[in-house]
Amino acid sequence: MEANAPHNADRQAADSQAKDRQDADGQANFDRVIAEDSRIEPKDWMPDAYRKTLLRQISQHAHSEIIGMQPEANWISRAPSLKRKAILMAKVQDEAGHGLYLYSAAETLGQTRDKMMADLIAGKARYSSIFNYPALTWADMGAIGWLVDGAAICNQVPLCRASYGPYGRAMVRVCKEESFHQRQGFEILLELAHGTPEQKHLAQDAVNRWYAPALMMFGPPDDDSPNSRQSMAWNIKRFSNDELRSRFVGMMVEQVRVLGLTLPDSEIRFNEDTKKWEHGPLDWNEFHEVLAGRGPCNAQRLERRREAHDDGAWVREAAAAYAAKQSLKTKEYAA
């Protein structure tokens, strides 16, 4: 054994040198691809920090889709017309699909969906804090579609060009499908705003409650968003949080007029100097509180996900066992 020791040390040194060389080559290739605004694909060498950032962002995005199903799914059974029931069902179902596309993209980075789901259920993973607010009335289906999906689309369209190929491709599919989500929300509000006084009141109340949380979906102000700069350098993010938020406010200002409703923000104005829309102060304390798990519905959302996952365990196990038995049968037959 001892005679081999120097050999092993040499081998280790050589291995480590080879790895360093690979990393250096990989880094050079990675830098070139990013500089060319081309795409990184799953098997390419990538810096650990890039992989981690993406994994965190994509899995959080997937979790948001899955948890985001709940506030709307709660209204499927009570939708006030059969047409609205069908639309809402299709929409919530789409969100499951979007979660799936995103989990698949995250899986290409070397994390299993099971692990991501386990983290979510254990409360170790984050998701968009907006889904921790309750959907109290039917008008919330309109406000969620118009404001929440609207903000999401604003965020997601630039992500179609994210430097990580599988993420960009998933976002292309998501954006294509989500175009109807915002419209159906807008039309729910439009119907309500032009309905009975009571309906109009419901619509305004819902817009009042969802407006600020929707603006906060773009993330903390740029000064307070330390990871943004790196994400932009890596071509994951294309625009800063504040930039996207300002664009979104501009669009909402136009659209709310068509609705005949108002935004609960008296400080909205177009800054002629910067050519940007500005809005009133947002309660970032509340944002961080909700994100940290102390929002109105955090516990209930996670509990529901945990329950579905646990209740389904025997089904998943059964299907896997059946598949194993079938493939065994085929082998025995062949032998």
Added chain:
Amino acid sequence: MNAVPMGNESATRITPGNALRPEDIALEVRTGLAKPTEDVAEYALRLGDDGLILAQRLGHWISRGPELEEDVALGNIALDQLGHARSFLTYAGGAWDKTEDDLAYFRREHEFRSAAIFEQPNGDFAATIARQFIVSYYQFELYRRLTESSDATLAAIAAKAVKEVDYHRDHSAQWVLRLAGGTEESRTRMIQGLKQMWPYVAELFQDDELTTRLAETGAAVEPSSLKADFDRLTGEILAEAELEVPDGPAAPGGGRHGRHSENLGYLLAEMQVLAREHPGASW
């Protein structure tokens, strides 16, 4: 356009080849192109209620399925059923100047005409699959024959529905096989699910005066005439899954005449609550 009008003189979307939407039927009903007889409307109400109640039940699974892929699958089935319901209810409403929503949201419990199996609670996934297995094999046999109905609208709705229900059959059969042949636990649950749902099979195949009258005109088929094919085809899957056909006593039935189990009241209360808070409102 080379579609051949069926029974109606003018160009109509109601042909078996079209992917018929409830809006198409609403248009035909409004313009008087399609008008059901009182009997046909009563019959369409039954089929519409079956689909509506089932969709209401299945919708609950979205966000609660055993795997995300299954959320999507059950969502698709719910949407298909809701689509059939909307078409049948819209058509039925043509006889009484009512819309699909008037019928769905403003009838009382005893005015619903669904069979009892559709309102049975979801239970666990095996119970839901057992219910799906029964209703999709039943609906397939029904719609397959209804495509030949002398009533052009019923035939057209059935022509779209039969293709979708064919897939529902496949979905449920795949799961019956997997749950029965998976683990000991899943097999026990599958057997229990079938035992729970099977008492409601008999009602689906009961004839009554309405179906007899309609069968004579060729507008509908006698439910009893579907039973042999249902037994044979479900029997094949159950045999492959090495399961017995449950043999407990049949539940009393009565849903076609407005006598329901205790389950329907809760389901309707939830479904109708918002619409009833705002009568006459538009959504």
Added chain:
Amino acid sequence: MNESKGPEATTDRNAWGLWEVFVRSSRGLSHVHAGSLHAPDAAMALRNARDLYTRRNEGVSIWVVPADAIAASDPDSKGSFFESPQGKDYRHATYYTKSEGVKHL
């Protein structure tokens, strides 16, 4: 449907394997990679793919392939693996400029 037997069930008893999905959007076109999903076996993978990737009329035919059955070229050997075609412009019609403008050529 050609439902060939899938891969071995995954080692974790509960976890379903990963499948890659290819969709033919209409007759005459190739199957194109649409994404992936989880399923316990080939039959369910096909059905899940139908529900997940053709909800909006996106396809007329679907292939599913166990993700671990796909052999991929090594990205690290990119340089040598794909070097040969570089510089062989004469394989492309655009290389032949003198015949430009001649009809039906």
